Amino acid sequence: MASFNKVILIGNLTRDPELRYTPKGTAVAKIGLAVNRVWKTDTGETKEEVTFIDVDVFSRTAENVSQYLRKGSPVMIEGRLRLDTWDDKQTQQKRSKLGVVAENVQFLSAGRPADGGSTGGETARPRPVAPAKPAAVTESDAPAPEDDDVPF
Secondary structure (H helix, E strand, C coil), rough: CCCCEEEEEEECCCCCCCCEECCCCCCCEEEEEEEEEEEEECCEEECCCCCCCEEEHHHHHHHHHHCCCCCEEEEEEEEEEEEEEEEECCCCCCEEEEEEEEEEEEEECCCCCCCCCCEEEEEEECCCCCCCCCCCCCCCCCCCCCCCCCCC
């Protein structure tokens, strides 16, 4: 039987990324993601539900996440679900938690300033972009003259 394990999430970080390295030197960043769902009830009342998800990011992507993202940063995560199980040392019971292993991380806002300084909790502003020079238009590229006889 075939199987498919893929998730796509868009949300905001609930805390700063925690970057660590495995004994073999692979970077691992642990992040928390809050994903909101807003809907209206039959009475017209607006409701909101927040889901908190733990995400593990590996390798160079983990280092980039740790360098450029902070608590509150908007991000899109593509990845797969992973079930972690362990024995609770206090209650001796089996415990489990569903999390996400990121395969692709897309930053949805501008990063930290180029000097590496902290943004101080302020929202990062995108850098201004110089307007592109208009391309030269040739006769073959020019739009066709409008026809006033079109009824719509």
